[in-house]
Amino acid sequence: MSRLQPLFDRKRRGVLNVYCTAGFPRRDDTLPVLRALEGHGADIIELGMPYSDPLADGPVIQRSNATALANGMSIPLLFSQLEALRPSVGLPVILMGYLNPILQYGFERFCADAARVGIDGLILPDLPEYEYEHVYGPIIRAHGLDFSFLVTPETSEERVRRLDALSNGFLYAVSSSSTTGGDSDMGPVEGYLGRLRKFALRNPVLVGFGIRDRGGFLAACKHAEGAIIGSAYIRALEAGGDVDVATERFLQAILT
């Protein structure tokens, strides 16, 4: 079973999901970054698989993708790094990426390898709902992996309910109509999250995009089970220095 459900059973508030890019800042930093995130207070790790054309991402994550690819990162290399994931990291780890590299690796083989190394779920923003239902979803579920759809302030109630019904683990609420790393004004976002709350969805809701500091994190957590931080953490890693020290400093600023 995925580690997500037990986490949300235990913790219903203030869940912190941190995004990092595999093979960033250096090729072999993947596991040290995951260990540092676990060591300094993250609850979930969203591990991005780099892609040459990350459409939904803003400049910071585009840069980390390009750096990781230049470092030689690939899905086969990622899985070989993740052979040592368990049990040294106990947190739920989900893989985020775009569909094309996974199709080239082989979708079924990808899910099998992900499950084998202890991955808990997937976020594939360009996998549409119809193809999920009819082609890919059954494969994902057969390997015991969770899957999170994204919803935005523009997503209709009917569609939010449908995507919630298709998701397992958590639903990913994009805070505003934007690519990642923008500057979200949490005022209007709170209204949207309040609406989601009233829908009484079956999945916990994590809020992402544009959350960069403690204020944003706390605002998101008022109306949802937790939040996802990505670009701000990538920027902290870009500053250089020891991965563990940078991660500790970053997470302390968010959590305390």
Place this chain on the structure above:
Amino acid sequence: MTKVYHRPDERGYFGRFGGAFIPEMLHRNVAELRERYLDITSDPGFRREFDALLREYVGRPTPLYLAERLSEVVGARIWLKREDLCHTGAHKINNTVGQVLLAQRLGRRRIIAETGAGQHGVATATVCALKGLECVVYMGEKDIARQAPNVARMRMLGAQVVPATSGSRTLKDATNEAIRDWINHPEDTHYIIGSVVGPHPYPDMVARFQSVISLEVRAQLLTATGSELPTHVVACVGGGSNAAGAFYHFLEEPSVRIVAVEAAGMGVESGQSAATTRLGKPGILHGSMSLLMQTEDGQVVEPHSISAGLDYPGIGPMHAHLFESGRGDFLSATDEEALAAAFELSRLEGIIPALETAHALAVLPRMGLKPSDQVVLCLSGRGDKDLATYMQAMESGMDTQKTDIP
């Protein structure tokens, strides 16, 4: 192989290619387009305005010209569909007129577009100026540097030209940036894709707007020859919009051979090519499943062609389906062959073609044509924008005085 072409289904699949692989942030806008494009574009008021603009502003119908001296050299009757005579110098404006009228009916005041060589950007800026709409064009930083005249045109027409500085800083990245702009401005913006690529309904919608090309060809051929059907239709393919328009009304005519010409760059096997059907595998780029040039790891490869308009690592899903079904023949021409063909047409017919079009011209001698064949070639654009490249070729001492010209 059945060699039958299937029109797209309701989810935008041409055979196994197409679909709409988009993040949720684009869902509402793409779904709105999908639900409304057929109704809006078949409305009589829309048709009237579209047809009037094509006639009075773009200058349609464009001539179908029998190129006699070229015919003699090739050994078949070659008819040139003169899209180069459209306002702004290429077929691109057929689509931008259609999409701007559509955007107005969707209540959008801001238009964004991507451009490679600048032809689609100029066409978009032109129609936005005509309709008083805000226009933002994304263009790779590298392309901005090598296509200065078109950048100046867009600016003179009131468009804002935004450099795409990510990735390889060419057309692929300009398209990424335009899509990201749309994600960030979902309320007021319409994205005019310039080719038959992107998520459903774009490939079908753009093909329909460009289909005026083959509609006119049928009527013009009938008048000129007594038959609506040529034996061959030839067009160059980058993303494939002029080819889509030139093929459209012939796809269900089995006697008409469909010939698509890709850019081989320095040679298909050289590592510097844009011949997607030869080098690509099924994959997803810019929201649709198609053939895509990519590494073993599924990272998109940067193509090469001397022509910026063909310098794209993918191909529209309808063309991937034409290729896979066998309905279309896919040939390719190298940079050098295209240059030679451009000089040849200039000397034979007094028409300086765009480098893109020159690729289609270059394969004519290799098609095994008979004197009785009636070949329609889509002359998609004029060559003014490529003068710098042509001048370089002349200065480098390329043999531009072909001896076999009668």
